[in-house]
Structures are given as C-alpha cells and as structure tokens.
Amino acid sequence: MHKQTVEDNVNITVLVSVGEHPLSKRPRRAEQDARALEIGLNVPDTNLQVMHAGAANNVQTNTVLKDYLGMGLPEIKLLNIPHENDSLTALINTFDKNIPDILLTGIRAETGESSGMTPYVLSEKLGMALVPSITEILCINKTAGYAELLQALPRGQRRKISVKLPFVATVDMAAQAPRQSAFGAAMRGKITVIDTIAAHTDSAGSASISPDLTNCETLQAEWKITPAQPRPKRLKIIKAKTAADRFKAATAKAQGGAGKVIYNNQEAADAIFKILKDEKVL
C-alpha cells in the first residue's frame, strides 16, 4: 500500500465499532463511527477501507456490520479477535505493516469502558499525528503531505487545522449526519474475516507493544459495573457559625437585583450596545 500511485490516491481507513442504543440497549451503528464513515465516503478518489476489530461469527456484530455495509460499501474487514481486550494489539500489528494516510474513528465507544484511548494509543504507537473532534476534511494534498481539516469547538465554532499525513482523526457529533443504511447494499457487501492469531505469530514484538495496557485489562476483573445512577444535585452548603447566621441564610430573600429599566430609545440602545461590547459578542 505504500507504493506511490500515479493517481495519488489517498488511503483512508475507518475504524467502526458496535454501538448500543441508549434506551433499548439494542446493538446499532455507533453514531460517531457512522459519521466518520460518512466523512470517508464523501472524500473523492480514495482507497477507503473499513475495519472492525472484534469476535467473528457473532450475530450481533454481523447485523451491525451489515448496517455499515448498507451505507454503500463493498467490503468490511473484520479482525477476528477472540477476546475483546486484544483489539489494540491486533490493530497495531495490522497497521504496522501498512499505515493508512488517514485513520478515522469516533471519539468514544458506546459500550464497555469507553475511555476513548484507542485513537490516542494508535497514533502514539504508529507515530501518526492526532486531531480530535473533526467535522470535515477540507482538502488532502498527498504530494505535499498535508491535509486541512475543520475541528469542532464549543458554542458551535469551527477551527481550521493543517496536519501532516499520516494522521488519526476522531469525528465529532457535529459532523454531517450519516446516510441511511440500504438493505440491498447491505446484502451485496461482504464481510472479510482476517485471523489475527496468524498476525500475532508473525511479529515477534507484539507482546512488548503495550505491556501496561494488557496488564490493565487483567485488572478490569476487579471492576464493579452497575447501571448509571443519577448523580446527586449539588446542594448549597451554608457554613454558618452561629444559629443566627443559619437563620439568616434560611430566611434571606434571593438577591434578585432588579434589572435596569430604560424608557428612552436612544439611551436604551446605548446601554444594550455597551452590554454587547462588555460580553464580547459583537
């Protein structure tokens, strides 16, 4: 894959995962991953690969992967991983041989710990740059070796970023909504299973890649996982030393300082203009 093609095609790999509906708990397309795939599908003239790391021959995985295939993909590669925990090692081993130019993922998984570390570990191990929460790929220049992206910021703002190829990018929920999944396309697409046990034996250094991470996963047995409880609301703590102070705090009226009222049009406009200036919204 590393050969320089004449057409200057960009290799994009999208990592997709199995999502979970927040209420019904049914498996579904992960929302952010589907958006990442949508971004990948919208870049013209690319070698788009879609990859999932998980257990093969699983009914739930297959239905969800069909949902992804229904977005108009010819093929999804499934890295067969018997245990959930080895997915990072397997992914690193796979990408070590042929690094894609662009690796797109969601920000966090919808199941499990969802610590959001996968893209960060991949970028660190593979020596790729990482751009968090993008919404759009503006342009890719493979010969010059850079791409321009739009990044989502709070309050609906966007930042333009130039990044060197190859890079990992996580896709924000502010990106374009994914297209519907079509049944016919889903039936035509195929799931290619790649066994990772062979890949394991190939690379001798696979065990040394992340000893801490594997160590961490043995610790997960100690974890206690329960359905999320509503978080307690923060109470206003009154630190009164005397009974009188406590009494005051309990009986005092809220200091709802009544706002200014202006009856003159020009004065009002001046005052509003001043507030807008002070709040830096103009």
Place this chain on the structure above:
Amino acid sequence: MSNLFRRDPRAQWIARNRLHPLHVPEGQLVQRGPTGLLRKNVHAIGFIGPNGLKRIDRSGAAGSFKQLNRQSAQGSKSAAQEEIVLPLHKVANPDFYILVVVDGVSGRLSSHDRDILGLAHKLATQPATIENDAAFDKGTGGNEARTGAGVDAGVGVDPGERTGAVVAVFFDTITEEKLDTAGIDRLVNFEGNEYQQYNPEKRCADLYKLVNQINPKHILFPDSIHGGADLGRRLAAKLNTTVASNVWKVNGNQIVCRGSAGKTDITRPITNIMLALEECNEPVSDTRHECKVLEQPLIPLPKQASDQTLEQAITNTYEQKITDLGNESVNPNDINLAEAGFILSGGNGITDWDQFHHAAAILGATEGASRVAVDDGFMPRERQVGATGTWVTAKVYIAVGISGAIQHMQGIAQCEKVIAINTDDSCDMVKRADLSAIGDSSAILAALLDLVHEQKSALKGNQKRDQKNNNATSDTSGLTPYRATAKNAPEAQHA
C-alpha cells in the same frame, strides 16, 4: 454635679409630641425611661421575618449590630470593612505532588477547574490509608528513575502523615484574580506566543517533561471539550498508561466513573491519570493557598543507566504536525440553538420581521423565537426557545417583544445576561432581565443598528490608517493580518 437623674418633663413631652417643632424622630435620640434607664426602641430595630412576624437578632454577631439603631452608623461601617480572611494552607516540604492541568479558558478558572482543584486538594490532604502502588507504578511507564525519586521522598515519614501539594498547570497568560482561594499550592505557568494558538503536541510535550521532573502521584484533568479531555489522553498515551475518564466520585482508593457513553457506572481502583467531570468534588472554600511558583527540580546527574532514560525523556523533542490556521467564521444561524452563545429572539411584539432578520445578521446573533411567533408562521419550529422548544444556554439573550410565558422563562433559565425590549414594563421578561428597554422595538433596534454601523465604519477608518502607517514604516505589513487573527483566535473560540 450629682449623678442623680432628674426628669425633664418638657423634653419628655416634646419626645411624645410628634407635631412639636423641636421633636426629633424616634430612634435618633437616646431614650430614657422614667427612672433614667436607657431604653431600646423596639419599634426601630429588627427585621420582618418570612411569615410577616417581626424578628430581633440578639445574638451579638457582627450582622446583628446593623439592626440596632443606636449603633447603626458605626456598626454598619465596621461590618462592611470587615473582610473574612481565610486561614493560609501551607505545604513547606510536600511528600508528593498532585498535578492538575486546568483548562484556564481565557486565563480564568472555570467552575469545572475549581471542582478539579477541590478534588486534588482532597487527594493531597486525605490521610493515606493504603498506598495503591499498583496504580502508581503503572504510571511511571518506561521510566524507572521516577519511582526511585518518589521512594526517596517518603523515607522516614510515617505513611499516615504524608502531605501533598497541589500543582496547577496553566498554559498562556493568567487573568484570574482569585487564584489563592482555588486551592493551588504550587503553580506552573507555561507562557509564550506559541501557547496562544492551538498546539496540543507542544503542551503534551511540556507536560511530559514536567511529569518526569516532579513525579506526581495523580494527574487530574477536567474532562471537558476545552482541551482537558484531549490533553489527558495524549499524555496517557505518551506515558504508556490508560486514563479513567468521566470520573465523578472519588472515595478513598475507589473511583466511580461513567462508562458505555454514560449508561453504566464503573467502580474501580484509583488510577494515576483521571479525567474528572464537573461537580466531582466541592471546590476549596475554607482555605487560602500559597500559589508559589514551582521551582522545578534540577535534572539529577546521571549515575545509573536508568537515569539516562530520564534525561532522554526530559530533553525529548516533539515534532509539530498540527498547524492552527485560525477560526473559521460560522454562519450564526447554522449553530445549534442549544449551544449558541448570543441569541436574538423575537416574539409577538415584533411588527417588522425583515428588520429583525437584518438586525440578527448585523449583530451576528443566532435567531430564536417565542411560541407565538412560531405558531403565527413567522419563524420555523426549530427556532422556538423554551420548555416546549429548545433549552438555551446563551451568554447574552435579547428578547424582542416577548413578554415571557413561564415555558419561555424556563427555557432561558441558564442564560447569563438577558436583555428585554418590550412596550410593557410590567411583564415577566422585564422582571427577569438585567436590562430592559421600554419602547417600540423597531425604533430601539434601529438605534442599536446605527450604533453598530458607526462603530464598524470607525474601525474601518482605523484599519486603513494603520495599513498606511505600516506601508510607510515597514515591509512586514503582509504578516500583520495573519498574526492578528492568530491572537484573536482564543478569544473568538470562547466567545
């Protein structure tokens, strides 16, 4: 003169007779009873309690002086002058460090930052029950020398009495005024032009260096979109460890975090790097802290082979792969109403809708509407603000011709500054608003737009003058526009 009290019937008569020309109103005069005792005038002191009963605070506390008329003048003055000075929390020789990397949006501490600092203070001062070495060692990653330093510091100290210091890391200039009450024992401030832009790689490299130097016990980040979540994971990947994200509770050596995108609670042992949610802990409120600039420990001389890795780590350079090209201008009406920062909302009182849309475009505000305006077909349904539409969180909310139905007031409850433009000065919106303009909305909007136009034309004039000056003096005028945008970028981002 004897001290014997003599009645003055005439003075008493004047005091009783409110119509007497020499009468002084009650309370301003020292009142004496018939036997000469000083009398409190109970009608002039006290306050009315919640159920309409008169209450008198006789506790003698500072505040209670205010209600006593006799001492009102001097009492209120002393109460105003008296400012509570919190005790200073000092850590002279910390046994370990808790590192907190605050967001510091535009140089200030957000409430999220303060919560994280409160959590750090709790971790630094809580009596160490069981040292969880497992989590600690894991964090040292590929650098064995750091554990050595940590053990040295703990030698000869009873594990129950170990005290830590909270180290706060700020990037860019600090503009926060109340730093000392936030719970910061030591301060590290990375300053420079490069931090005014988006450069997560540089920040991560700096943090990596700092972590290798001070060997913190825990590293806390706010799990926020302002950069904390990203930076924490970057650092964890670099240190070859994992994070606990969405932490919302810390109980001794156990933490509770949200997993599965908020659907589950995971109770797990405490980790080295934690990304904590808002309200994970109460902010520090009882103590002042030193905010001493952390004198960074010198790099130890290489004695063993392992020290070389430390030195390597400290001198580790990074490759900058990400370049910030500045903020894009966003069409305000493309911003989701729930996260818009500036909303101009129109209601039943608007007669000229074209002017309203024009004003929104000129001010750069996102358009909102009340239910009536939507029902009448002047605005689309997704623009409706309120409990039945969208709950908004704008910094500035201008309500034009909206009297304020209760559903609408609920929807704007989280807005910071509310400005009302209305013809009725008794409506609910005016009661809620920080500033109310009473009058014809189209006239007020027109006056406001005139002001904006004036300002814009004045700015343009200035820019032209500046450009002329630049051309005359130096050749680098081509660089100035780009620099200006880069400097404005962080402000614009948080606007």
